[in-house]
Amino acid sequence: DQQVKQNSPSLSVQEGRISILNCDYTNSMFDYFLWYKKYPAEGPTFLISISSIKDKNEDGRFTVFLNKSAKHLSLHIVPSQPGDSAVYFCAASAVRGGSNYKLTFGKGTLLTVNP
Amino acid sequence: GAVVSQHPSRVICKSGTSVKIECRSLDFQATTMFWYRQFPKKSLMLMATSNEGSKATYEQGVEKDKFLINHASLTLSTLTVTSAHPEDSSFYICSARLSGRALLRNEQFFGPGTRLTVL
Numbered sequence: 001d002q003q004v005k006q007n008s009p010s011l012s013v014q015e016g017r018i019s020i021l022n023c024d025y026t027n028s029m030f031d032y033f034l035w036y037k038k039y040p041a042e043g044p045t046f047l048i049s050i051s052s053i054k055d056k057n058e059d060g061r062f063t064v065f066l067n068k069s070a071k072h073l074s075l076h077i078v079p080s081q082p083g084d085s086a087v088y089f090c091a092a093s094a095v096r097g098g099s100n101y102k103l104t105f106g107k108g109t110l111l112t113v114n115p
Numbered sequence: 116g117a118v119v120s121q122h123p124s125r126v127i128c129k130s131g132t133s134v135k136i137e138c139r140s141l142d143f144q145a146t147t148m149f150w151y152r153q154f155p156k157k158s159l160m161l162m163a164t165s166n167e168g169s170k171a172t173y174e175q176g177v178e179k180d181k182f183l184i185n186h187a188s189l190t191l192s193t194l195t196v197t198s199a200h201p202e203d204s205s206f207y208i209c210s211a212r213l214s215g216r217a218l219l220r221n222e223q224f225f226g227p228g229t230r231l232t233v234l
Contacts, residue, residue: 032221043119043208043225044159051220089158093221101147101212101221107158 003027004092006106015115019077023090023106026071030092034103035064035075037086044089048075080113087111118142119211121226128199129234136194136229138209144189145211149223150182153206165192189214199233206230 005024013019021035031052036044050057050064050073057064063076077084087110091103118141128134138148146167151159163184164172171184181203183195192211196203208228212221 034222036225041206041228041230043121043210043228046117046222046224049220049222095221101223102149102161102164103210103221103223105158 002107003030004090004104004106006088006090006109008109009107010110010112012112012114013080015082015113016079019075019080019084019111019113021075021077021088021090021109021111023073023075024071025073025092027092027094027104028071029094029096030104032093032095033064033066033073034091034093035062036089036091037084038089038108039086047088077111080111082113082115085111085113117213117222117224119209119224119226121209121229123229124227125230125232127232127234130200131198133195133197134199134231136196136207136209136231138192138194138211138226140190140211140224143211144214145192146189146214147212148186148192149210149212150184150192150194151208151210153208153228159208162194196231199231201233204231204233 034049035047038044048059048062066073087108089108090106120139122137148165150162162177165184165186167186173179186192210223210225212223
């Protein structure tokens with residue numbers, strides 16, 4: 001049972017435009033969400049996170065939106081740059097649910113930003 | 116800040132030998148660290164949760180006698196792959212959770228990974 005889903009395996013956008021990466025979850029106990037960027041043969045790099053008490057968090061070019069009723073979150077990158085090309089993972093955890101802070105990951109979306 | 120290192124970055128060993136991988140939080144304390152395994156073109160698979168000063172908690176299907184985890188200090192966790200076999204060849208990644216954060220936050224920072232090849 002896949003509790004965190006990234007239904008788009010890949011996304012291609014033009015440099016300077018907005019990239020929107022989507023993530024859906026099924027476990028209503030999840031209350032903390034994170035986005036990571038990953039290059040091949042490297043560990044994931046933390047980008048941005050959001051708690052379920054918020055519906056938006058912004059950090060520079062990155063904004064994460066959370067829609068709890070739809071169990072959906074998205075990562076917006078604007079403007080997109082060629083250096084943003086990587087695999088993006090959505091992760092979720094049930095902090096208040098006593099999960100010992102374990103993260104559940106989606107399968108990732110490969111973002112390609114074309115010059 | 117929030118840098119996690121892993122050593123070695125790459126290791127090749129013979130079947131039947133043991134390999135130790137170190138995970139260090141360089142500029143913060145981490146009471147909780149995690150060990151993951153990534154298969155080619157797959158997502159990260161959590162193997163175990165490592166808590167400082169106590170026994171690790173293993174995920175279902177992960178052999179605790181084969182993958183020994185020690186978290187002796189607030190900045191160091193080690194994963195030892197015992198009696199390694201070719202099927203243990205993989206990319207192993209650790210992460211560390213910032214201690215002292217508000218309970219409702221859960222930022223975790225990952226190491227660069229270790230590529231293990233068992234011949």
